[in-house]
Amino acid sequence: MFHETIHHADGVTEGTADEAHARYLLRRAVRLRYDVEATKAGGALVIWTARRIGCQDGTVLEEARSLELTPHLPAGAALTGATVDLLADIHEARRPRYTEEDGRRIISLNNFCRIPPAATARLRAHGLVTEDSDGRVRLTLPARLGLLARAHRTRTTKPRGWQYPADLGMASAGLCKPGRRSGLLYDRSSAAVCTCGQLAAYGDGRDEARRRAAEHRGEVTRAFIMAAL
Structure with a gap:
């Protein structure tokens, strides 16, 4: 919900x-x-x-x-590395289902692999898995959206600021002003990167870099919705 x-x-x-x-x-x-x-x-x-x-x-x-x-049950804090691995196993299994082991519920992935009782209980308590009417165990929508956001954590870099033109690959003489900024140029470019490795964009200023990062997150979210929902 x-x-x-x-x-x-x-x-x-x-x-x-x-x-x-x-x-x-x-x-x-x-x-x-x-x-x-x-x-x-x-x-x-x-x-x-x-x-x-x-x-x-x-x-x-x-x-x-x-x-x-x-x-109602936020997924973010529950998505630790170990939990992400368990959810990937469930999502990739052909037909995961609930079974019992010594009177406790587990998720059976196939004839040889299963999610132990304690881990199964944690996944259910955090609302990360649910059971469909046909008995198949699947990831909930909050779990899948949380995993998507986790896989696409973006950041922007701080502009380099005042630099010598040669350090920027330019032949300019820089500012012609007395004082500490004479001969320098201001580099306000900022990079936008994502943990997925698919984003490496530059913006003319950090605000533009943040916009590019937001566009990337929006693109992957729309692609997920069209493909999976």
């Missing part, structure tokens, strides 16, 4: 959404080309601009809107 928060022109509307409705909202956001990003908690943030015609002069008014889905 998710806590649903919608920010609109009239204020804030709150409610709840089950996994099926959350999937519908995310697919709809992608179809409408809204900005979508998975969150570390295992939820998602959707941002878009609504346009309407002004009542008096007929001008087009733009209003920022957003939808935030926050899981």
Whole structure:
């Protein structure tokens, strides 16, 4: 289950959404080309601009809107390295299912591999796995969104600041001013990188680098929604 928060022109509307409705909202956001990003908690943030015609002069008014889905059981803190490995085993198994071992529930991956009772209990307690009507054990949507956000942690680098032109690969003479900055140029470029290794972009300033990082997170989230939901 998710806590649903919608920010609109009239204020804030709150409610709840089950996994099926959350999937519908995310697919709809992608179809409408809204900005979508998975969150570390295992939820998602959707941002878009609504346009309407002004009542008096007929001008087009733009209003920022957003939808935030926050899981009742946040997944972020529970996604340790060992837990991520267990979830990968479950996701890749052909037909994982619940069975019992000495009276305790375990997740059987195949005839030879299983998730031990204590680990199975932790996964269930954190809301990371669920059982479908056909008996198959699968990862919950908060678990999958949390894993996605974990796999795409971005950062931006601090601009190098004042540098000699030769250090920047330039032939410029730099600033012609007395004092400590004479002969120097200011390098405000900032790099945006991601833990997935698929992002290595530069921005003219840190704000642009942050924008490029956000675009990358949005792209991978939209790709996940289109492929998996």
